[in-house]
Amino acid sequence: MVIDVILPCLNEEAALPWVLERMPPGYHPIVVDNGSTDDSVKVATGLGARVVVEPRRGFGAACHAGLLAATCDIVAFMDADASLDPRHLPRVTGPVVAGDTDLMLGRRIPRSARAWPPHARAGNVLLAAMLRRRTGAALYDLGPMRAARRAELIDLGLRDRRFGYPLEMVLRAAAAGWRIGETKVDYLPRAGRSKVTGTVRGTLRAIGDMRRVIRESS
Known part of the structure; x- marks a missing residue:
């Protein structure tokens, strides 16, 4: 079984070597460059990853471009910033491969106090509680490491192209x-500053995107 791994990327040249070198056998990385001004594309290409360029800025735009470019039956998503260990991908993809789950998410377990800022963790707790009420699934994190079958994901018709994309996928x-599950994965301090939780502007933008997705799905 070969699985495509979609890695949305914006200026991650420092993190990509660690991420790509830890990709398990049978997992093919698709790095979706979303306007990097550093050497992310050069680094990814040099390490053997397939690179897709998505000029439309937005986390969801990058994720969806990778989904459309993928060719494997099962696809996984994860961040390219070294906050998640690719060696944990089999934990997330395994239940999908076995046919036991339709969408599997990695529940982030911080391994350092620096991995998850308190304001971001508190917001995630509230979001997860809302997801449990809305979906009935036992979810405690809107984890960016996730897996599903490619064709079925495309059929969901996801519209958000910003930070609301992961939430819209679950809703x-x-x-x-769909049968939705969750399994624990390590959460590590990322390389560099987060585009979302690392800035007030990024945090507010993500909150706004998610509120819009929730409103439109009600």
Whole structure:
């Protein structure tokens, strides 16, 4: 079984070597460059990753471009910033491969106090509680490491192209009657500053995107 791993990327040249060198056998990385001004594309190409360029800025735009470019039956998503260990991908993809789950998420377990700022963790707790109420799934994190079948994901018709993309995926999957699961994965301090939780502007933008997705799905 070969699995495509979609890695949305914006200026991650420092993190990509660690991430790509830890990719398990059978997992093919697709690095989706979303306007990097550093050497991310050069680094990814040099390490054997397939590179897709998505000029439309936005986390969801990068994720969806990778989804459309993927060719494997099963796809996984994860951040390219070294906050998640690719060696944990089999934990997330395994239940999908076995046919036991339709959408599997990695529940982030911080291994350092620096991995997850308190304000971001508190916001995630509230978001996860909302997801449990809305979907009935036992979710405690809106984890960026996740896996599902490619064709079925495309059929969900995801529209958000910003930070609301991961949330919309879960809400639409639940509405479609998907079996949604969660498994623990390590959460590590990322390389560099987060585009979301690392700045007030990024945090507010993500909150706004997610509120819009929730409103539109109500």
